[in-house]
Amino acid sequence: MKVRTRFAPSPTGYMHIGNLRTALYAWLFAKKNKGDFILRIEDTDRNRLVDNACDIIYNTLRDTGLSYSEGPDVGGDYGPYIQSERKSIYGKYAKILVEKGAAYYCFCTKERLDALREEAAKEGKVFKYDKHCLKLSKEEVQAKLDAGEEYVIRQNIPLEGESSYFDNVYGEIKVPMSDMEDNILLKSDGWPTYNMANVIDDHLMEITHVIRGIEYLSSTPKYNLLYDALGWERPSYVHLPPVMKDKTKKLSKRNGDASYEDLINKGYLKEAIINYIALLGWNPGGEREIFSLEELAEVFSLEGLSKSSAIFDIEKLTWMNGEYIRALSKEDFITRASRFTDWGTDDPVKIEKIAGLIQPRIETLTQIDEKIAFLREMAAFDAELYSNKKNKTTPENSIPLIESAIEALSDIPEEGFVNDNLYQALIDVAEKNEVKNGKVLWPVRIAITGLSVTPGGATEIAELLGRKETLKRLEASLDNLKRFVSED
RNA sequence: GGCUCCUUGGUCAAGUGGUCAAGACACCGCCCUCUCACGGCGGUUACAGGAGUUCGAAUCUCCUAGGAGUCACCA
Secondary structure, three states, X not given: OOOEEEXXXXXXXXXXXXXXXXXXXXXXXXXXXXXXXXXXXXXXXXXXXXXXXXXXXXXXXXXXXXXXXXXXXXXXXXXXXXXXXXXXXXXXXXXXXXXXXXXXXXXXXXXXXXXXXXHHHHOOOOOOOOOHHHHOOHHHHHHHHHOOXXXXXXXXXOOOOEEEEEEOOOEEEEEEHHHOOOOEEEOOOOOEOHHHHHHHHHHHOOOOEEEEEHHHOOOHHHHXXXXXHHOOXXXXXXXEXXXXXXXOOEOOOOOOOOEHHHHHHOOOOHHXXXXXXXXXXXXXOOOOOOOOXXXXXXXXXXXXXXXXXXXXXXXXXXXXXXXXXXXXXXXXXXXXXXXXXXXXXXXXHHHHHHHHHHHHHOOOHHHHHHHHHHHHOOOOOOHHHHOEOOOOEOHXXXXXXXXXXXXXXXOOOHHHOOHHHHHHHHXXXXXXXXXXXXXXXXXXXXHHHXXXXXXXXXXXXXXXXXXXXXXXXXXXXXXXXXXXXXXX
């Protein structure tokens, strides 16, 4: 049988990391097995509709490469793929379930239910519906229906025994019938609840492997009872542990935790995000950590899935993002980075030079601007920076060396103002003055940037700045230094 | 609280009766080096606790503790 998996989110207007990971695993499993991956939107809660929420889902899946062969916006042979367009289907099966005795009409009012709940709470017991309406005769039910009384349809769970199934991650799961409630399958507004809709749709869409969050682990036995009642084959189950913010809290929108979109806006690459979350709760075996989506699909297997929850570690994602950034071709890097910076210039040659210096030194695309800000304008003068014990430099002894450097660099013409020439010139200055290279290079770099840490060495930056600007900054810093020393 | 499930370093994790308990991120140190980053080398840190079973337990059993999920006309 052909493997078919699905991602079935409810449109909440937010794609959090845990959700994306669930979709990823379902996609990977389908691809690994040459099967189909489909998208279904679960929007049966008519009170919680969010505008454009579906677009976020479509765009995220498309953007990350988790393509679906069937879905609301792409069609397919098992549609519609939006539950709100499948209303009549659920009604039909609800009635069949009633006929088979696996479900029943319930006319209990909210008041009666609330009273029951209150009573249970008072006695310190867990509220459980008392199957009150199950006692109604066929005629009584029909009479109420004819009278137009409001109703719901509840699942009729046996009072005794237990229901069990095998979960591919957690193994054998057994739940006593007595712990399950006669859940509502069809609401009074005529819409189904998840309890019924997921079963009907997964069967009708011929889903072979249900891959979803662990929140359904303990209610799955109830769903299985429905499959059994309808005479349908149960799917294979894969329940996934949650992705956590910390030891006790789940990653969530409410906590303001990063969504996929947030991470993209923070300068993370989609490939890195996918790679990282694939490894968050799944281990490919071996020591390799960097995988493309295609490579993941080749090695994915259910055995590597973890049972325990995993804490989302932005530090590791950041490291991995750096790996991905460094692996980008220069062209690709510039294209992607340009969404986050204007490079401070329109000159493509200069942009390429800047990119060459920046690419190996950043871990997120948002770090570029801060790293190249000094190109636009030199940082404020700080004499302290000229003191460097390793290179034995001080504000005082930097002055003559910078003067020599200015002299040497002035001799280099505009067209020869490139790294190799500049480096050689400054090395010569050091040699002439009988000092170590660093003793010249350090103050020069400080003098043209005003920063202790820069993305590149003195001569690389000088090339970027150009002859005119380099000399101008050198002179300005020299003036500042002289003023500082004389005042001291 | 009932039920279901989980528990190896700060984090992700390998490990399925015999290992000096892998690896990665982070952190620290050293090297490389025109600062930083990259890269290279090295280091600190873990089997939640307690009973068993066994010649031998991270691995099997039980108990305790901690944590998660669930107990809606939400999914």
